[in-house]
Amino acid sequence: MFSNDTHQFVDWFRNASPYIHAHRGRTFVICFGGEAVQSPHFSYLIQDIALLNSLGIRLVLVYGIRPQIEQYLQTYGQKSCYANGIRVTDEIALKCVKAACGEVRTEIESLLSMGLCNSPTDDVRIRTASGNFVTARPLGVRDGVDYCYTGEVRRIDVTAITRQLDEGCIVLISPIGYSPTGETFNLLAEDIATKIAIALQAAKWICLTENGRILDNEGQLVRQLTVFEAQRYLAQQNFEAKKQLNNAVKACQNGVQRVHLISRKIEGSLLLELFSRDGIGTLISTDPYEHIRKATIEDVGGVIELIEPLEEAGILMRRSREKLEMEINHFTVQERDGMIIACAALYPFTEENMAELACLAVHNNYLGKHRGDALLTFLEREARKKGIAFLFVLTTQTAHWFQERGFITACLDSLPMSKRTLYNYQRNSKVFIKQL
Structure with missing residues (x-):
């Protein structure tokens, strides 16, 4: 007789297998903040990402660096300066941005270099690619505030990213962009992820949030929203994940099939969302999921x-x-x-x-x-x-x-x-x- 654990595994695998087939060859953009990188469980998230890559999913990772920037500013004896919720990036802050980008990218690349641990394919190398895929422009002076080296996305090099994905690489995108004149700008990771998902016409954009669960009036997780429902929700509610939901609507309106907002604090949240029918986050899609x-x-x-x-x-x-x-x-x-x-x-x-x-x-x-x-x-x-x-x-x-x-x-x-x-x-x- 089989044990309950065996039955549960068989049931899970049978339920997951249609998703394994459906996701193969699709392009997913995954975004997470610098807080995730600092988490003691970050290596587990990277192992899950490596697993997705081994299943033939084309992955673009966009990472944030906010807490890392804060730490570097402290070493310079500086404090962060924000206006309208946006960081003002002066020359010292820009040095911190560059240092934080290098630190986080190195951490991700080193973990991905481990491959799939304790598996028959642990000797298979996972290749990563990063570069100047994002062209940026300065945010400029707004409402009398000069944002200095804080910028916004101007263009995404789709051809270059696609070429790396075609070669089986995981593409790493840092939250910085470069101008045609050689300047470097600090960008918002979620804005980059939105623009990249739209530019690539990704099958999914997955945003791993810190505290941004979308709840209904009874405190229950909202599991799915159409674009219309999400717009109505945005007009009626004030909640932590409002910016993420705004970006999700924008992505769906511009060709992204599905956006998933999930908590990165739930162990295995990425796999639970992608390989189970009900998931553990909020799905936003152009067509009704149900x-x-x-x-x-x-x-x-x-x-x-x-x-x-x-x-x-x-x-x-x-x-x-x-x-x-x-x-x-x-x-x-x-x-x-x-x-x-x-x-x-x-x-x-x-x-x-x-x-x-x-x-x-x-x-x-x-x-x-x-x-x-x-x-x-x-x-x-x-x-x-x-x-x-x-x-x-x-x-x-x-x-x-x-x-x-x-x-x-x-x-x-x-x-x-x-x-x-x-x-x-x-x-x-x-x-x-x-x-x-």
Whole structure:
């Protein structure tokens, strides 16, 4: 017999394998701050990044250096100067920026040179590449403040970065840029990451935040937002990760498929976010990560996998694959990142101005999260569009759920005649009707 740990590993690996396949060959931009570099667990993050590289993911790493700059300024007896939340980089501060960049880049390169520790491929070298990929310009004088050597991104050398990625290198981007006249400018790492993700049309931009978890009014993590939802959230809320969410919206609006905001303080957060369906952070995407849609013939296998346990428990009536294929146009599914997590069918009886709601099922992992309510609301709206006045269900074990949602007990005679003739007296289902 296998142990629970063995079963958990097998289940995890099976669930992760579609993502391993989907991510291979894609370009990810990963951004983290200097605080992550100072963490005693930074080597674990770098090992996870090395693992992503070994799986064929094209990686661009953009790192921040804020705490390192602070430490170097202290050695010069200087204090940081900020205006409007932006560092004013004078000549001394610029020296500190250059020193901090070199220190952090060397630390990252040395850790990546270890390869994948304690693995059969620990002798495989992971190559890194860095250089003058970012052209910058000065921020200049704003509101009377001269920001000196603080700059902003002017251009990204996409060709050069792509060439290094094509050769299998992990590209390291420091938070500095260079002007055509040879000047060096201090830049914000997150702004660089946003511009690079857009320029490369990256599949993902992953921002490892310090304290920037996005929470709802009940203090629960917001797991996904469309661009529209994120814009509405920004207008209504004031929270720590506002700048990151602003950048995420900008990236998605300019061609980045998905942006992930995750806490770097959670051990293994990068792997948990990328190789599990629900992740541990907030996903921002142009299209809904989870959405309700009409089913197609390609969904039959997913629907069967979803309803089989309920059929075995006697909650749902058994349906053959052939029957499902013939009736799939009546089904609506709720999909989460390619997986069918809920379904229901609507069978209209137009002459009687009624419709049957059938085969309502939600995956065990997503019970108690209002998926059933969302499907019911969607199908009630669809029924109204078709001029349906009454919705009815036949159920053996979920009567209370439907009663709590406005269905009332009815007799068999209230059903359409064609449905009455097919009633299974052995199953003895109860009848409930709701007026729309």
